[in-house]
Amino acid sequence: MSAASAYSTDFGTLGLKAYLSISNIPSISTEWSALFPLVSHLANHGEEHQMVGELALAGHLTVGLFPKLGYLDGLRRLLQGGPDFLDRANANSESTHRAWDVNWGSIFTRANGSAISIITDYALRKHHQATQMPEKTVAQPGHPPGAAPAANASPLVQSKVGMKSCFRRPQELHIVRMSRINHTRTIRGTLLLLILSRTGKIAYHFILIGLVVLLCFLGAYGSAAIVVNGLVSKLVCRFLCVKRPSGYLMSNDNHDACMLSAVHENAQTWYLYMGDRGVIDWLLNKTMLAIPSASRLQMTYFRLAHVLQLLAMTFVAAPKGVDGVCLVVLLVVSYGFQYLFGGHKMARQWLEAEKVSVDAHTFTFSGRTPMIGAIHTLSQARDAGWMETLIAPCPRINVWLDELKCSADMRSRLDLDLQRLSSSDRSWVLLNTQLTVETTRLIRCKLSQGKATESLYVKESS
Secondary structure: OOHHHHHHHHHOOOOOOOOOOOOOOOHHHHHHHHHHHHHHHHHOEOOHHHHHHHHHHHOOOOOOOOOOEOHHHHHHHHHHHOHHHHHHHHHOOOOOOEEEEOOOOOEEEOOOOOHHHHHHHHHOOOOOOOEEOOOEEEEOOOOOOOOOOOOOOOOOOOEEEEOOOOOOOOEEEEEEEEEEOOEEEOHHHHHHHHHOOHHHHHHHHHHHHHHHHHHHHHOOHHHHHHHHHHHHHHHHHHOOOOEOOOOOOOOOOOOOEEEEEEOOOOOOEEEEEEEOHHHHHHHHHOOOOEOOOOOHHHHHHHHHHHHHHHHHHHHHHOOOOHHHHHHHHHHHHHHHHHHHHHOOHHHHHHHHHHOEEEEEEEEEEOOHHHHHHHHHHHHOOOOOHHHOOOOOOOHHHHHHHHHHOOOHHHHHHHHHHHHHOOHHHHHHHHHHHHHHHHHHHHHHHHHHOOOOOOOOOEEEOO
8 A cells, every 4th residue: 555545544535633543444445435426426417307306296395415416506496497497307308208188189298307207117116027919800700801890899700810020110008097095004104204204304414413523533524525515405405495386186177087108209118197187187297396486595505515516526536535435335325225215215205195006007019000099999088189190190090090989870881981991901990990909908907907006105995
């Protein structure tokens, strides 16, 4: 070990003898520990989209002990920009999603940043295998070649009709259902809520103060400054009162929601949200966070805290001593607690607070048309205008949609419409109508077996 390394290890980051010295730390450990926190901090950039989603679910401004790069300055810009910041965060992110209201036909950009993605990831966390939808169907007797049967016809087998093997555009559909139910607290949930109570938070703050004193005794002044910065930022956030908008999670409509979402119109992965309209409409379409009014002093603080965080990180990396080792230990402990209690903590807390349950299923389709048809049938929407940006309107699409809602008195008119189509279009209508009917039946069967995703905090009352 070189003299410089031994000096920094024994006497702390400023070259001053520490009250509690740690000697004989290998040089490779101190040098690696000096780089790891800074590189980790720079690699984990706090995206505005993610920050808005977390704040929307939490219902208040919050700061972690080791916030991501740019998070503190993002809070300043949130307080300064207000609704304009929320609009830009929703529109300018790589994670921006489009949403289609199947019942009403509206198309919009998802609101609340990553809030719905956080809930979706929680709902899908145990679903690793998708249900494969059929690619072949059956032609029924009693219908002329190319004529599609009614949507409610019985599946009598005569011959199999399949999609051409030369082309596939597989589609993955995640169906996430949300509903309001009554909950009772589990034992584990009660313990965690006690930890998160006011008494638990006070004890947590005193532990952090004791940690700062210990770090100073060890000569890890950079690590101590980072902890103090995070602690003070938490206290500043507590003085900013955030309220939910009026009518939060309420709806003027008495029917369930059915909203489709994807990154863009030509996506291969889709998310269908069904269930309580108040919950789904607010998550996807309405801002869940009322930005509080902040003083210039508070906004200035978050800017200074951002700069202080960068300075402290670089300060820790410079001496290659005990400071870096202490910070690595703190980061490992912090990430460990986040993994144990906070892997999906924000989603679980929000679901418990709002008494919402979720369940999810994944389906894989061989093509887009049967998937869109199944969604349209499940929604029981009267108008198909919502799908015009996904499937271009044309005569065979119109006949296909009529087939899905065909009744006995419509049969003669539909047969005439079918005869006006070409032979290939009639075959297309036959295939996709039967595929839609079969996939809809399978989805309904699968959803009927669904069970609400269990929360960490709550269990359903019997």
